[in-house]
Amino acid sequence: MIQKKRLVSGLAVAAIFLGSFTASAQDYRELHEQAIVVDTHNDVLISVLEGLRLEDDLRGKTHSDLARFKEGGVDVQIFSVWSDETYGKGKGFKYANRQIDSLYSIVERNPDKMMIARTPEDIRQAVEQNKLATMIGVEGGHMMESNLKYLEELHKRGTIYMTLTWNNSTPWATSAMDETSGKLPKNRKLGLTRFGKQVVRKMNELGMLVDLSHVGERTFWDAMATTTKPVLISHSCVHQFNPHFRNLKDDQIQAIAKNGGVIHLNFFSGFLDPDYDKRMNAFRTKHQTEVDSLRKEGKNSIQIYDWAMEHYPEEASQLRPPLSLLLDHLDHIVKLVGVDYVGLGSDFDGISSTPQQLDSVADMPVITRELLARGYSEEDIKKILGENFLRVLRANVGG
Ligand SMILES: [Zn+2]
Numbered sequence: 001m002i003q004k005k006r007l008v009s010g011l012a013v014a015a016i017f018l019g020s021f022t023a024s025a026q027d028y029r030e031l032h033e034q035a036i037v038v039d040t041h042n043d044v045l046i047s048v049l050e051g052l053r054l055e056d057d058l059r060g061k062t063h064s065d066l067a068r069f070k071e072g073g074v075d076v077q078i079f080s081v082w083s084d085e086t087y088g089k090g091k092g093f094k095y096a097n098r099q100i101d102s103l104y105s106i107v108e109r110n111p112d113k114m115m116i117a118r119t120p121e122d123i124r125q126a127v128e129q130n131k132l133a134t135m136i137g138v139e140g141g142h143m144m145e146s147n148l149k150y151l152e153e154l155h156k157r158g159t160i161y162m163t164l165t166w167n168n169s170t171p172w173a174t175s176a177m178d179e180t181s182g183k184l185p186k187n188r189k190l191g192l193t194r195f196g197k198q199v200v201r202k203m204n205e206l207g208m209l210v211d212l213s214h215v216g217e218r219t220f221w222d223a224m225a226t227t228t229k230p231v232l233i234s235h236s237c238v239h240q241f242n243p244h245f246r247n248l249k250d251d252q253i254q255a256i257a258k259n260g261g262v263i264h265l266n267f268f269s270g271f272l273d274p275d276y277d278k279r280m281n282a283f284r285t286k287h288q289t290e291v292d293s294l295r296k297e298g299k300n301s302i303q304i305y306d307w308a309m310e311h312y313p314e315e316a317s318q319l320r321p322p323l324s325l326l327l328d329h330l331d332h333i334v335k336l337v338g339v340d341y342v343g344l345g346s347d348f349d350g351i352s353s354t355p356q357q358l359d360s361v362a363d364m365p366v367i368t369r370e371l372l373a374r375g376y377s378e379e380d381i382k383k384i385l386g387e388n389f390l391r392v393l394r395a396n397v398g399g
Contacts, residue, residue, distance in 0.1 A: 031378055032368040036127060036386035038076040038343060039361070040161075040264040041137065041213075041235035043350030045079050045099050054106050055113075060306060063348035063360045066113055066132070072364035075127050076117065076386065078160065078234065079103055080350065082139040085168030092143035093150045100136060100157050107134055118158055120390055120399040137211065137234060140166035141173055146195065148202055160393070161209035161232055164192075164199070164219060172196035173223075179216025180245040191218035192226065200226045207397040213246075213266075213345075220252060230260035230392045235345035237271040238329045246271055250336060257337035260395060262388045264345030265329055269353035272329060273321035276353065283319060287312070301352035323357045327370050330384070339380045343388050 044054065044064040052058055058065040069077060081099040083092060107114045115126045117133035126133035136157070141164045144150040154162070165175035169184070172193045178184050192200070200223050203210050209232040212220055223231070233256065239247040248256075248263060256263055269276040284291055287308075294304050308316035333342045348354075348361055357366050371381045393399075 028369040028372050029365055031372065031381060032073045032365040032385070035073075035368070035382045036075050036123070036390065037073050037364060038078075038386035038389045039074055039348075039364070040078045040232065040343065040345040040389060041080055041139075041266070041350070042077055042346060042348050042361070043080045043082060043139075044348070045081065045103060047349060048102050048106065049099060055110055059360070061300075061302065063302070063346075063354075066110065068360050068362040069132050070113075071362040072360070074132065074361055074364060076123055076133040076135060076389070078135040078137040080137050080139045081143070081159070082166070082350070083143060085140075085142060085166070088142060089145050092140075093145050093147070093153075096138055096143040096154060097157070100154075100159075103134065103136060116158055118160060119397050120394050123390070123393075135160045138162040139214075140168070141170040141199065142166065142168060144199075146171055148198070151199065151202055151208075152206065155206045155208050159208060160397075161211040161234060162203065163211040163214045163234065164196070164223060165214050165216075167214065169216075170196075172199060173219045174216045175214055175219070176216045176245045177214075179218060190216065192222035197222065197226045201228075204229045204396075209392065209396050216245075217249075217252070221255075224255050224259060227259070230262070230395045231256060232261060232389075232392055233263040233345075235264060235266040235347045235350075237266050237268075238332050240332055241325070241329055242271060242274040244271055244274075253333055253336055253341070257341045260392070262341050262343050262392045263333060264343040264389070265326065265333075266351070267326060267344075267346045267348065267354045267358055268351040269319075269321050269355060270351075272325050272355065276319075276321060279319050280353070283308070283315060286315075305353070317356070320353055320356045323355045323366060323370060326355050326358070326367070327374060330371075331374070339376075339383055340388055340391070342384055344385070 042064055044062055047062050054066050081096050083095045087095045107116055113131055114134045115131045117123050117126050117135050123133045136159045138154055138159050164173040167175055167177040169175045169178045172195045174190045179190055200210055204227055210223060210227050211232045211234045212223055213234045213236045237247045239249045294307060330342055368381060
């Protein structure tokens with residue numbers, strides 16, 4: 001168990017019991033500060049490879065930088081090592097290593113602010129020393145190039161989880177996108193092949209978390225039948241609210257709870273809100289010429305959103321779902337299986353839109369504020385913010 005600093009004021013606890021509690025700014029910030037805050041998915045390494053430096057002020061360019069991780073009270077950040085399907089044989093593993101190199105050099109340049117972490121004990125030390133516990137997650141089984149030696153290498157370099165697929169299937173596991181698109185070759189077996197099951201067993205043996213975000217349902221059930229350790233869902237949402245192929249159905253959520261795993265919720269508007277795409281498409285059609293020319297100038301989605309806010313503030317503010325929708329997804333999991341199986345996996349810097357009030361990693365405390373407002377106890381909030389993840393990490397790596 002990892003304890004941080006002192007407990008929140010007894011007054012706040014009493015107020016929750018009285019049922020008339022409105023969290024004051026200080027109370028929620030204090031609780032957020034004490035809790036171990038874990039985010040299991042952030043894609044900012046892609047921007048780092050393009051030349052940005054995390055120690056710089058990247059506001060207006062990215063969702064994340066070192067100062068904003070601090071401001072957001074993030075204690076543990078798992079950085080995603082990602083490539084698309086064009087990085088196949090001969091390329092994927094090399095590219096993954098380049099990204100891991102880039103993360104190591106950020107940590108080397110900022111030894112007073114960051115520390116590579118692999119275990120609960122590493123996290124405890126990082127928190128004690130007031131440093132960001134920096135972890136590595138590989139997004140997409142294609143980067144191990146169907147080679148168990150490469151999987152071992154990735155683990156040696158500190159990789160703590162691997163999603164079995166990204167949107168593309170691997171030769172040994174079918175993805176959610178492919179399983180639902182109907183575009184796979186007719187003779188392709190869905191789910192995990194015999195080698196795919198070996199990969200899962202090898203990950204269990206190494207103490208690498210099996211991450212089932214992005215996999216298809218058939219792969220999901222095969223992996224659940226194969227793993228001997230609790231699984232991680234690093235960045236997905238709830239199908240009940242939005243029947244998107246990336247979201248989890250209730251029977252999957254129940255199976256994850258039974259396995260002792262944890263689901264970390266993605267902040268992407270398009271996964272949270274079934275109407276987001278419609279609103280976005282209508283906005284794009286209406287302002288097509290302007291949006292096209294901004295794209296041609298090389299503006300990214302964050303910059304285009306800023307432009308829209310400046311020129312069409314009323315329309316732009318309506319594009320994003322309310323923050324309460326993220327909390328609704330979270331409540332659903334809690335009501336279905338309990339508070340021990342949910343956490344946060346923002347996908348910041350891998351997504352083009354987030355709910356209102358969650359503009360960047362600096363805004364993580366607003367989630368704690370909303371959890372308090374919904375009547376969650378301090379103990380439960382700490383589980384959601386990080387302790388559920390620590391339980392699953394411990395079950396996989398020991399410590
Ligand atoms: Zn992803």
